[in-house]
Amino acid sequence: MSFENLNxxxxxxxxxxxxxxxxxTEIQKQAIPVILERNDILGCAQTGTGKTAAFALxxxxxxxxxxxxxxxxxxxxxxxLTPTRELALQIKENFTVYGKYTGLKSAVIxxxxxxxxxxxxxxxxxxxxxxTPGRLLDLINQKFIxxxxxxxxxxxxxxxxxxxxxxxxxxxxxxxxxxxxQTLFFSATMPPEIIKLSKNILLNPVKIEVTPNSPAVxxxxxxVYFVTKPQKKSLLIHLLKDNSIDSALVFTRTKRGADQVTxxxxxxxxxxxxxxxxxxxxxxxxxxxxxKSKRTRVLVATDIASRGIDVTKLSHVINYEMxxxxxxxxxxxxxxxxxxxxxxxLSFCDNEEKHLLKSINKLINIPIPxxxxxxxxxxxxxxxxxxxxxxxxxxxxxxxxxxxLDDARKKKKRNHRNNSRKKKSIxxxxxxxxxxx
Ligand code: AMP
Numbered sequence: 545m546s547f548e549n550l551n552x553x554x555x556x557x558x559x560x561x562x563x564x565x566x567x568x569t570e571i572q573k574q575a576i577p578v579i580l581e582r583n584d585i586l587g588c589a590q591t592g593t594g595k596t597a598a599f600a601l602x603x604x605x606x607x608x609x610x611x612x613x614x615x616x617x618x619x620x621x622x623x624x625l626t627p628t629r630e631l632a633l634q635i636k637e638n639f640t641v642y643g644k645y646t647g648l649k650s651a652v653i654x655x656x657x658x659x660x661x662x663x664x665x666x667x668x669x670x671x672x673x674x675x676t677p678g679r680l681l682d683l684i685n686q687k688f689i690x691x692x693x694x695x696x697x698x699x700x701x702x703x704x705x706x707x708x709x710x711x712x713x714x715x716x717x718x719x720x721x722x723x724x725x726q727t728l729f730f731s732a733t734m735p736p737e738i739i740k741l742s743k744n745i746l747l748n749p750v751k752i753e754v755t756p757n758s759p760a761v762x763x764x765x766x767x768v769y770f771v772t773k774p775q776k777k778s779l780l781i782h783l784l785k786d787n788s789i790d791s792a793l794v795f796t797r798t799k800r801g802a803d804q805v806t807x808x809x810x811x812x813x814x815x816x817x818x819x820x821x822x823x824x825x826x827x828x829x830x831x832x833x834x835x836k837s838k839r840t841r842v843l844v845a846t847d848i849a850s851r852g853i854d855v856t857k858l859s860h861v862i863n864y865e866m867x868x869x870x871x872x873x874x875x876x877x878x879x880x881x882x883x884x885x886x887x888x889x890l891s892f893c894d895n896e897e898k899h900l901l902k903s904i905n906k907l908i909n910i911p912i913p914x915x916x917x918x919x920x921x922x923x924x925x926x927x928x929x930x931x932x933x934x935x936x937x938x939x940x941x942x943x944x945x946x947x948x949l950d951d952a953r954k955k956k957k958r959n960h961r962n963n964s965r966k967k968k969s970i971x972x973x974x975x976x977x978x979x980x981x
């Protein structure tokens with residue numbers, strides 16, 4: 545299928561051609577016609593599937609057609625709510641590229657930076673606003689934004705929004721939207737809370753699900769290394785010495801961890817930068833743009849980056865630490881293998897993280913293959929040691945129990961002996977007393 549079949553307007557075709565997109569991705573094939581028919585959508589789509597264009601193209605088309613007919617001035621008609629600043633920026637970039645010939649204006653707002661530039665842009669009028677929840681509410685309260693004319697509302701990465709504790713903010717924002725609107729709801733996973741939320745805000749939605757069985761992107765080659773915690777550094781350096789790793793996004797669980805790994809890599813003469821929540825927005829953007837332009841080969845990130853980052857042709861994702869949530873694994877590895885390109889996702893798993901690996905394997909249906917051929921291989925003897933320690937524990941418990949029984953029996957015997965001795969001595973004493981009397 546080509547984009548021609550999707551009945552998109554000329555300004556969009558022109559932009560897509562320039563961008564080099566030839567065929568719509570699966571989610572685009574499914575979602576674009578449904579959105580153009582003005583239906584609500586409940587979309588379950590993994591990262592890297594081309595989800596942004598799946599909603600951005602029809603939104604631009606609908607607003608362009610209406611604007612063209614009415615020739616009215618810029619009114620905020622579409623709101624895209626997204627969890628992270630990086631993702632917000634990326635969606636904005638996509639709207640700018642796809643909407644280049646539509647005359648529609650989009651803007652992005654997010655926290656962590658001064659609001660002045662953002663409010664200046666808003667004052668001039670925008671058609672489409674991409675926002676993170678906190679800054680949006682802030683600017684609504686200051687009367688810079690009104691949601692009364694919203695016709696198209698997108699809730700992106702809904703599961704992530706909930707994970708990040710945005711539920712109260714989201715409900716507040718939704719309560720400010722006009723009842724009559726079209727809502728596009730996207731989530732990578734569909735746990736019960738998400739289904740409940742979707743039921744409250746969607747009207748007869750069309751359900752769209754891309755690769756529902758195995759959420760991990762199929763084009764990504766996955767592998768796991770069993771390695772001790774202290775040897776992870778050496779394994780990472782060992783792998784990155786291989787020049788076939790063109791670019792690598794390395795995930796750590798903590799901000800401190802990200803800084804430490806970056807330092808270790810730089811000391812080993814491997815160009816790396818860190819991106820995490822303690823860095824200023826400018827530093828985050830700079831690190832990201834250096835990585836995207838391939839000036840730095842390695843970007844070390846906490847999960848803040850696992851959703852937002854879209855690096856063209858990112859070859860490797862390395863989970864230096866296993867994620868706590870198995871769903872996060874999908875989002876992390878989804879940074880590579882985007883839009884049908886191949887990619888590699890490698891994970892370092894120490895003994896304490898084996899339970900996390902177990903739940904990831906369960907989620908993706910197929911166990912991640914174990915890579916044993918490396919100098920730091922920690923033989924996977926955890927099961928062996930577990931069963932032998934179990935046995936030892938059982939043995940100790942049993943013998944302990946025996947001891948206890950023995951002890952109790954001995955104590956009883958001892959008491960019995962003492963009691964009889966006591967009775968005997970009392971009897972003797974009484975006898976003697978009797979004799980004296
Ligand atoms: P997304 O899932 O929206 O973050 O998109 C993932 C990547 O796929 C981005 O780099 C997009 O630019 C790219 N992309 C989206 N749609 C297409 C398409 N139809 N053909 C080629 N690349 C695409």
